[in-house]
Amino acid sequence: MAQAxxxxxxxxxxxxxxxxxxxxxxxxxxxxxTYSELLRRICRDGxxxxxxxxxxxxxxQCRDHEAVPLSVFRAGTLTxxxxxxxxxxAGALFQLLQDPAAAGADRRVGQAxxxxxxxxxxxxxxxxxxxxxxxxxxxxxxxxxxxxxxxxGGARRPSAPMTREEFLERAAALFIAKVKPVx
Numbered sequence: 346m347a348q349a350x351x352x353x354x355x356x357x358x359x360x361x362x363x364x365x366x367x368x369x370x371x372x373x374x375x376x377x378x379t380y381s382e383l384l385r386r387i388c389r390d391g392x393x394x395x396x397x398x399x400x401x402x403x404x405x406q407c408r409d410h411e412a413v414p415l416s417v418f419r420a421g422t423l424t425x426x427x428x429x430x431x432x433x434x435a436g437a438l439f440q441l442l443q444d445p446a447a448a449g450a451d452r453r454v455g456q457a458x459x460x461x462x463x464x465x466x467x468x469x470x471x472x473x474x475x476x477x478x479x480x481x482x483x484x485x486x487x488x489x490x491x492x493x494x495x496x497x498g499g500a501r502r503p504s505a506p507m508t509r510e511e512f513l514e515r516a517a518a519l520f521i522a523k524v525k526p527v528x
Contacts, residue, residue: 353423354419357415357418357419357422357423358415360418360422361375361415361418361419364379364380364383374412375412375413375418376409376410376411376412376413377406377407377408377409377410377411377412377413378409378410379413380406380407380413380417380418380421381402381406381407381409383422384402384405384406384421384422384425385402387422387425387426387429388401388402388425388428388429391425391426391429391432393428393429393432394432394510394513394514396510396514397428397432397513397514397517398428398517400517400518400521401424401425401428401517401521401524404521404524404525404526404527405420405421405424405425405524405526405527406421406527407527417527420527421527424524427520428517428520428521431516431517431520432513432516432517435512435513435516435517436509436513438458439455439509439512439513442454442455442458442512443509444506447506448506448508449506449507449508449509449511449512450506450507450512451496451504451506451507452504452505452506452507453496453504454493454496455507455511455512456496456507457492457493457495457496458492458493459512459515459516459519460492461492462516462519463519466519466520466522466523
């Protein structure tokens with residue numbers, strides 16, 4: 346894990362230097378326009394839906410004329426990559442919840458999973474390393490099974506299914522709420 350972090354930091358530094366290099370018509374330094382375009386391309390190439398990505402980009406982009414320091418560049422690119430991974434895992438989770446006979450997942454079950462995810466993300470506000478243990482335990486099979494049992498054991502009245510798009514948007518919103526805006 347430490348090697349992956351070091352490799353990522355090295356790659357970020359190289360990318361930052363390449364993007365910051367002055368050319369014949371450009372002064373040295375990374376501007377907000379180039380940085381913001383890179384973030385959009387990362388998210389687009391990661392195939393995250395625009396409606397999922399747009400709120401994050403509003404938080405981490407810089408104004409076109411602003412100079413972007415390496416620390417902001419690193420944080421923004423890392424956040425985009427983490428969001429892409431988060432959305433991919435949320436999509437895989439939704440696939441497990443999805444009812445093949447319906448046009449989505451049972452709304453109560455989807456909401457129970459989102460509530461459990463929100464609780465785990467709130468637990469991550471605590472001091473490290475205990476926060477990871479608590480967040481992990483909230484997302485463990487026992488906690489999820491309990492939440493799903495409660496959801497399914499509740500009222501038996503039918504409800505409109507939760508679509509994949511709705512699930513991903515709501516899951517991403519939980520993640521994005523934790524991201525601190527640039528500036």
